[in-house]
Amino acid sequence: MARKSRALPEINAGSMADIAFLLLIFFLVTTTMDSDSGITIKLPPWEENLEQEPPPIKARNVLEVLVNSNNQLLVEGDVIRVNQLRDKTKKFITNEGLDPNMSVSPEKAVISLKNDRGTSYVTYISVQNELKAAYREVREEYSLSKFGRKFDDLSPDQQDEVKDKYPQKISEAEPENTGAE
Amino acid sequence: MAKFQKKKGGGSPAINTASLPDIVFMLLFFFMVATTMREVTLKVKNNTPAASEIEKLTKKSLVSFIYIGSPIESLKEEFGTAPRIQLNDAFKSKDDVRTFVETEREKLPEYDKGKMIMSIKADQDVKMGIITDVKQELRKANALKLTYSTKKKGADDKGEL
Numbered sequence: 001m002a003r004k005s006r007a008l009p010e011i012n013a014g015s016m017a018d019i020a021f022l023l024l025i026f027f028l029v030t031t032t033m034d035s036d037s038g039i040t041i042k043l044p045p046w047e048e049n050l051e052q053e054p055p056p057i058k059a060r061n062v063l064e065v066l067v068n069s070n071n072q073l074l075v076e077g078d079v080i081r082v083n084q085l086r087d088k089t090k091k092f093i094t095n096e097g098l099d100p101n102m103s104v105s106p107e108k109a110v111i112s113l114k115n116d117r118g119t120s121y122v123t124y125i126s127v128q129n130e131l132k133a134a135y136r137e138v139r140e141e142y143s144l145s146k147f148g149r150k151f152d153d154l155s156p157d158q159q160d161e162v163k164d165k166y167p168q169k170i171s172e173a174e175p176e177n178t179g180a181e
Numbered sequence: 182m183a184k185f186q187k188k189k190g191g192g193s194p195a196i197n198t199a200s201l202p203d204i205v206f207m208l209l210f211f212f213m214v215a216t217t218m219r220e221v222t223l224k225v226k227n228n229t230p231a232a233s234e235i236e237k238l239t240k241k242s243l244v245s246f247i248y249i250g251s252p253i254e255s256l257k258e259e260f261g262t263a264p265r266i267q268l269n270d271a272f273k274s275k276d277d278v279r280t281f282v283e284t285e286r287e288k289l290p291e292y293d294k295g296k297m298i299m300s301i302k303a304d305q306d307v308k309m310g311i312i313t314d315v316k317q318e319l320r321k322a323n324a325l326k327l328t329y330s331t332k333k334k335g336a337d338d339k340g341e342l
Contacts, residue, residue: 031216
């Protein structure tokens with residue numbers, strides 16, 4: 001008996017939208033949008049016994065930044081506000097030996113940051129941020145004057161040269177515990 | 182005389198929904214690509230401070246998170262309001278940080294072990310004491326790449342303090 005050739009019946013796709021909606025809602029609920037970003041620092045390696053003295057650094061090459069438990073800022077003996085810190089740091093780094101109380105050269109400049117255990121995290125982050133911003137602005141100015149381009153647009157070699165000229169040396173001292181936590 | 186066709190029963194014609202699945206699939210793919218899986222349920226308040234000098238963490242697999250903050254509203258009765266450290270899904274003490282670092286390091290392939298990044302996601306009301314403790318533990322565990330997770334703000338915003 002010859003079979004009648006018949007067209008295949010169409011698959012009903014009416015519920016496709018429902019399935020896709022279900023998946024969509026699942027992904028909306030279980031995932032987050034936030035991309036992670038933050039201030040990157042490098043911790044010094046842990047040393048069990050501190051027998052050897054750290055190499056001596058001349059006092060003029062160190063910018064001392066202290067933050068107390070009341071979130072007040074003391075830079076080189078002066079009480080200043082966080083929004084003044086960036087300019088002060090820039091002046092310190094780019095001194096080039098002019099002022100006898102500031103750094104001899106950018107290569108030798110070290111920023112020593114010390115906070116209290118009672119310092120609030122938000123203050124600490126804004127201080128770190130200002131220090132990093134100072135270095136970024138100094139590097140930006142140098143690359144503009146030397147290469148005539150922004151730091152981000154330089155070639156990797158040129159970027160390294162700028163980084164060698166203004167190395168970012170932020171050292172963190174062990175915090176004190178004067179204020180109540 | 183012209184013959185008029187009688188209108189079929191009242192009501193508007195059905196809207197063609199054949200392309201609806203395509204549209205929804207498009208949305209679905211967008212969300213699949215643009216978002217990341219939520220890995221832990223937060224048990225601590227986590228309102229990170231804002232900063233401008235931030236770097237984006239590109240390789241998600243290298244990053245492990247340490248959450249620090251006071252417990253959320255619903256857990257306050259049980260755990261109090263003092264800031265706590267959350268690792269994965271549980272409250273832990275600072276002594277557990279080292280073990281946490283080791284297990285996270287084990288998860289990475291051999292060639293990526295040195296590139297591990299720890300990210301501290303701390304609430305802005307936290308004091309530095311607990312953060313310092315965690316930092317010291319990270320140093321002992323030899324996990325030296327650290328980021329403080331922050332929100333983004335403009336570069337000229339120098340803070341109100």
